Amino acid sequence: MKKNTSIFYYERITNVMEIVGVCIVLLFAFLMQFVFKELPCPLCLLQRFGFLAIAFGLLLNLRFGFRPSHYSITLLSAIFTGFVAMRQIALHVIPGTGAYGSAILGLHLYTWSLIIAVLIIISISILLGVDRQYLEKAHKKKAWEYIVHALFAVMVFLTVANIVSIIFECGFKQCPDNPTHYILYYR
Amino acid sequence: MLILISFIVFLLALMSAWFGKRDKAMIVFTISLILSTLSFIHHMTNTIGLSL
Numbered sequence: 001m002k003k004n005t006s007i008f009y010y011e012r013i014t015n016v017m018e019i020v021g022v023c024i025v026l027l028f029a030f031l032m033q034f035v036f037k038e039l040p041c042p043l044c045l046l047q048r049f050g051f052l053a054i055a056f057g058l059l060l061n062l063r064f065g066f067r068p069s070h071y072s073i074t075l076l077s078a079i080f081t082g083f084v085a086m087r088q089i090a091l092h093v094i095p096g097t098g099a100y101g102s103a104i105l106g107l108h109l110y111t112w113s114l115i116i117a118v119l120i121i122i123s124i125s126i127l128l129g130v131d132r133q134y135l136e137k138a139h140k141k142k143a144w145e146y147i148v149h150a151l152f153a154v155m156v157f158l159t160v161a162n163i164v165s166i167i168f169e170c171g172f173k174q175c176p177d178n179p180t181h182y183i184l185y186y187r
Numbered sequence: 188m189l190i191l192i193s194f195i196v197f198l199l200a201l202m203s204a205w206f207g208k209r210d211k212a213m214i215v216f217t218i219s220l221i222l223s224t225l226s227f228i229h230h231m232t233n234t235i236g237l238s239l
Contacts (some may be wrong), residue, residue, distance in 0.1 A: 040228055049223050050198060056204070056216060064209050073216065080220065084227055152205040159198045168193050170213050173188060 010146075011066065011133045015058045018120065019151055022044065022055040025116060026158050030165075037102045039169055039179040043088045047113045048162055050081025054120055055155055062148045066133040071124055078120040085114035100178075189226040193219050 003173055032038045040048065057074030061067070088110040091101045099108050107115075127133075169175065171183040196219035204212035 006236065042226070046223055046227055046230075049190070049193055049197065049219075053216070053220060053223075056197070056201060059201075060204055060209065060212070063204055065209075069213070073213075076220065078225075087227070087231060149205075152201070156198070156201055156205070159194060160203060163191065163198065165195045166194060170188075170191065172191070175190060180236060 011127065011130065014123075014127060015061050016147070016151070018123070019055045019062075019155075021116075022051050022058075023114075023154055025051055026162075029109070030161065032101065033165065038103065041088075041177060042099055042175045042177060043084055043091075043110070044100075045083055045166060046084045046173065047053075047088075047110065050084060050117070051076050051113075052155065052159055052162070053077035054081065058079065059148075059151060059155060061152065068128060068134070071128045073140065074124050075080065075121060075128070078117045082114055082117035082121065085110045085117060089114060124159075137143070138185075150164050189222055189229070193223040193226065196222060 026048060027042070029040065033040060037142040054074050054077045057070045057072070057077060060073065066068070088100070091097070092108075101109055104112065166175070168182045168184045169179055196215060200212045200216035200219055203215055
C-alpha cells in the first residue's frame, strides 16, 4: 500500500535538522564565549537572536502544522540575521580595521553567520514551495510530540542562557561595543 | 538594554507557542522582532534615543 505521508516525513525531518543545526550554532557561540573567552558584542547578540528566531518559525511548524506564515517568520529572521552579519562584516572589511574574535577555518563568526543565514533563506524558499505539506494537520503521534517538546525545551534553555549571559555581560544598561569583561562580575 | 528586552519578549513568545497559544506567540514574537530591529537600526544610525 502506498503511503502518501512520506513527503511530510521528509519535510518534518528537514525542519528538525534545521532546528538542530541552529542549536549547534548557538552552542558553538557559547563555546567561544566561555572556553575561548570571546565575549559577544551587541551585533553578535543580535545574530544569536536571529538564529533563535529562525528556529522559532520551524518549531511553530512542528507544533501546529506546516503553514506559510511559519515559514515567513523563519525567512524574515534569516534576512534579519543576514543584515546584522553584513553590517558587522562591513565594519571590518576595510584593511587595517581589524576583526572581532578569532577566525574559524579562515572565516570569522559573523562571516559564517551570513553564510548560514543565506543557506537558510535558500532552503526555506525551496521548502515553502512544496504545497502538499500544508494539507497535513499537526502530527499527533506520541513519540513525535516528545521530540517537539524536547526541541522546545532546548530552545527555552538556550534563550534563558542568553538572557543570563547578557545580564552578566551588560548589566541593565547599554552593552559595550567592544566588551572585555562581565560587568556584573567586576563591579 | 533593548537587546535584553528583545530576548525576554522572545522567551515569552517561545513559551506561548510551547503551551499551544499560537496566535499570542505570533504577536509576541512580532514585538520582539521589532524591538531587535530597532536596536539594530540604533546601532547603525545612533539617531534613535534607545540604548543597546
